Amino acid sequence: xxxxxxxxxxxxxxxxxxxxxxxxxxxxxxxxxxxxxxxxxxxxxxxxxxxxxxxxxxxxxxxxxxxxxxxxxxxxxxxxxxxxxxxxxxxxxxxxxxxxxxxxxxxxxxxxxxxxxxxxxxxxxxxxxxxxxxxxxxxxxxxxxxxxxxxxxxxxxxxxxxxxxxxxxxxxxxxxxxxxxxxxxxxxxxxxxxxxxxxxxxxxxxxxxxxxxxxxxxxxxxxxxxxxxxxxxxxxxxxxxxxxxxxxxxxxxxxxxxxxxxx
Numbered sequence: 272x273x274x275x276x277x278x279x280x281x282x283x284x285x286x287x288x289x290x291x292x293x294x295x296x297x298x299x300x301x302x303x304x305x306x307x308x309x310x311x312x313x314x315x316x317x318x319x320x321x322x323x324x325x326x327x328x329x330x331x332x333x334x335x336x337x338x339x340x341x342x343x344x345x346x347x348x349x350x351x352x353x354x355x356x357x358x359x360x361x362x363x364x365x366x367x368x369x370x371x372x373x374x375x376x377x378x379x380x381x382x383x384x385x386x387x388x389x390x391x392x393x394x395x396x397x398x399x400x401x402x403x404x405x406x407x408x409x410x411x412x413x414x415x416x417x418x419x420x421x422x423x424x425x426x427x428x429x430x431x432x433x434x435x436x437x438x439x440x441x442x443x444x445x446x447x448x449x450x451x452x453x454x455x456x457x458x459x460x461x462x463x464x465x466x467x468x469x470x471x472x473x474x475x476x477x478x479x480x481x482x483x484x485x486x487x488x489x490x491x492x493x494x495x496x497x498x499x500x501x502x503x504x505x506x507x508x509x510x511x512x513x514x515x516x517x518x519x520x521x522x523x524x525x526x527x528x529x530x531x532x533x534x
Contacts, residue, residue, distance in 0.1 A: 283367050285362040289443075291442075297309055299521065364382055371467055387454070426480065
């Protein structure tokens, strides 16, 4: 019996980037008959260029907590006529996991997801990518904007210089360090033993900031915690963290659609 009956998708954006990065996936799923909702985080309305111009003294964004992001999406979902499918990238992937645990989705797809509390990696690329953004010795009163070199390493490794420059200009926005640090604590906790709606993890073998091995570890915690719930994992070869904007984006989107149709 099919359990995923929703025709509504809520896309959950990650850190450092504009919500406009979902445009390809939004158009794809709308062509398949879905109603797609793509909303920015609180304090992130506006173009990347506008938001970057406020760096680093955007006190409203600097004061944003991850709980505010979760509450924002919760309010959107509770205002819908049906429980949606949740699709999140990076920190949006963790948001999908948490909202699914709270019973707010018929299914969730976590794309190159940030892991929950207690699931971590000691891979060099993971540590190098997050050291500056987390800024453990930096002020929480200022936002963090990834430098171009940080963007090259963490998001767009393997791409041409021109592609990296264009993607940086089109996508990067300042980030609240509070939002980045909060999931390390209680708010990022997942009870892996709790039954959940169908959940798919998608990873990429070339992702520096959220390595495939970390996504697989995240997936396995669910499989071991509750083997009776539907949890699947798919790794795509050669994909970096800019997966939503790569020329191959349709392969991941199509795989996500297949998962939804299967259940």
